[in-house]
Amino acid sequence: MEANSRYITQLINVSKIYEGGNGTVALKNISFAAVPGEMVLLLGPSGSGKTTFLTLLAGMQGPTSGEVFLFGKQTVEYSKQELQILRAKRLGFIFQSFYLIDSLTVIQNVMMVMKFAGANSDFARKRSLELLEKFEIKHLANSLPSKISQGEKQRVAIMRALINGAELIIADEPTGSLASKQGLEVVDFLKNSAAKENRCIIITSHDERITRYADRVLFISDGELK
Amino acid sequence: MYAFYILKEHKVRYLLTALGISLCALLMLFLISIYKGVSYGSVEYVRSGNADLWVLQKHATNILRSTSLLPSSYKERLNKIQGVESASPVFFILASIKHKNRNGSLYLTGYDPKSGIGGPPEIIKGRNILSDDEIVLDKAFAAKYEIKIGDKIQVRDDSLVVTGICTGTNMFVIQYAFISLKMAQYIIGYRLFVSCYQVHVIPGSNLENIRSAIYSGLKNVVVFDKKTFLENNLREMESGILPLLFIITIISAIVLTAILSLILSISILEKHKDFAIMKALGSPHGFITGIVVRLSVMLSFAGLTFALVLFFPMVSIVERISPEVSTKSSFSQILVVSFGVLIISIISTILPVRSIRKIYPLEIFK
Numbered sequence: 001m002e003a004n005s006r007y008i009t010q011l012i013n014v015s016k017i018y019e020g021g022n023g024t025v026a027l028k029n030i031s032f033a034a035v036p037g038e039m040v041l042l043l044g045p046s047g048s049g050k051t052t053f054l055t056l057l058a059g060m061q062g063p064t065s066g067e068v069f070l071f072g073k074q075t076v077e078y079s080k081q082e083l084q085i086l087r088a089k090r091l092g093f094i095f096q097s098f099y100l101i102d103s104l105t106v107i108q109n110v111m112m113v114m115k116f117a118g119a120n121s122d123f124a125r126k127r128s129l130e131l132l133e134k135f136e137i138k139h140l141a142n143s144l145p146s147k148i149s150q151g152e153k154q155r156v157a158i159m160r161a162l163i164n165g166a167e168l169i170i171a172d173e174p175t176g177s178l179a180s181k182q183g184l185e186v187v188d189f190l191k192n193s194a195a196k197e198n199r200c201i202i203i204t205s206h207d208e209r210i211t212r213y214a215d216r217v218l219f220i221s222d223g224e225l226k
Numbered sequence: 227m228y229a230f231y232i233l234k235e236h237k238v239r240y241l242l243t244a245l246g247i248s249l250c251a252l253l254m255l256f257l258i259s260i261y262k263g264v265s266y267g268s269v270e271y272v273r274s275g276n277a278d279l280w281v282l283q284k285h286a287t288n289i290l291r292s293t294s295l296l297p298s299s300y301k302e303r304l305n306k307i308q309g310v311e312s313a314s315p316v317f318f319i320l321a322s323i324k325h326k327n328r329n330g331s332l333y334l335t336g337y338d339p340k341s342g343i344g345g346p347p348e349i350i351k352g353r354n355i356l357s358d359d360e361i362v363l364d365k366a367f368a369a370k371y372e373i374k375i376g377d378k379i380q381v382r383d384d385s386l387v388v389t390g391i392c393t394g395t396n397m398f399v400i401q402y403a404f405i406s407l408k409m410a411q412y413i414i415g416y417r418l419f420v421s422c423y424q425v426h427v428i429p430g431s432n433l434e435n436i437r438s439a440i441y442s443g444l445k446n447v448v449v450f451d452k453k454t455f456l457e458n459n460l461r462e463m464e465s466g467i468l469p470l471l472f473i474i475t476i477i478s479a480i481v482l483t484a485i486l487s488l489i490l491s492i493s494i495l496e497k498h499k500d501f502a503i504m505k506a507l508g509s510p511h512g513f514i515t516g517i518v519v520r521l522s523v524m525l526s527f528a529g530l531t532f533a534l535v536l537f538f539p540m541v542s543i544v545e546r547i548s549p550e551v552s553t554k555s556s557f558s559q560i561l562v563v564s565f566g567v568l569i570i571s572i573i574s575t576i577l578p579v580r581s582i583r584k585i586y587p588l589e590i591f592k
Binding site: 051054055060061078080081083084086087088091093095099101102103108112113116118160172191 | 227228232234235356430499500504505507508509510511513561586587589590591
């Protein structure tokens, strides 16, 4: 595989070995690419290398060997500040544990990432309220995360990932903490978002029921894509 | 915003921190006001005296911690120097007094009650002395020994009637008292000596010429203009008290820095996950640092507010319990301490902020 700027993210012959201990090999010579508008599902058991894969393509760590491209540029060539701006404006993250800030209200959690992207408070509040309404949780705007349900938390987390117009959404086990019906709704929503808003969505999971929503399904086992 | 929510989340802990900060700020405010009070009480006598020149025994530099003895006969010789309006002798002696079976010490200042020159800077109660058997006491001394106007106090073998109470005469470790020059000389037993002369010159006279004439006409003397003499006395006072106050102030500043650094470090540890999430979501460089700095400044501001609310009642209580503790407070002192505490609050963030660098966004994927 060769580097191609039409890909949002691209891994070429990437290996990752964690130093220390036994020198764990997390990824072995992986090549991968994703384009805007597609939803890729990465299936694999725990410890198979899914999370390492996601963090590499988000530029959160570098590969031991091989090349990782993000928005047409190698991740190792980005400065720390450029990576911060990418994370704020062009990347969106959804986590299994939601990772909302417990001491901030729902709307403050959403507004916070808009501020990271440079929005002023008034605009951030207005836009956040609009999105909360769209997600049918406007009434929870001033609630603390500890006072809302798991499903509602995940909706807030998705809002937070989408509100800055991210081109690449990285979702690490997004359905893991949800009831099965809620989980499928989340995946369905993300699928629609990819199609309508031309976003690239990469999901890791070990839940095989969501394969039908993905444009592409990859299997990872012992650090190798199959 | 986030800093405020962190404060709200652990109200009791941060309230206690703010109280700790307020105690340090109170200590600083109190030490500065004591310094100002002692400074005022030690040199106000010289400042308010309005003497143009001070004539002392050679090698003496001040009246606080120098011994100076000059012949009484110098008065006439000084008065004869061209340009001298008046030369007023003053005699300083340390003396023990007794009142209602309590012993104390005073810095007795003997002066000529007729001219009034060399007398108390400000009488706040009663009147100045008129005769040799009268005495004016410092307010703090009178309060400490519960002496009222009209009371008699025993100075060595003599009994003196208290006619007035004055201020600007509390040197913290000892207080001025004012008696007649004749009585001072009688108490010490040297009728032919005084400590120094306060010289007033005729307006428009050349001070340097008069000073030269004094050096030519009188032996074994030193002459200071008012400014130099004031500085000499101030320096003498500061050399005694300033190092101590300085050390205590530095210790309280260090304690304050340690308290703040510790509490901020604990907050960062507790919020480690939140900060990692923020970093993963693209928080700009300085955003988390800003949270820690704001947290520190808010705590310091709350502590300062407590300190300012408590300061004046505390001073009033301390002065009531211990009258010799004389303080002097001003808006500029409060500003200096507030500025100092805010600077400390910024410095206190240095170590905690360094630990923020060790928070990696990757941590939330673990």
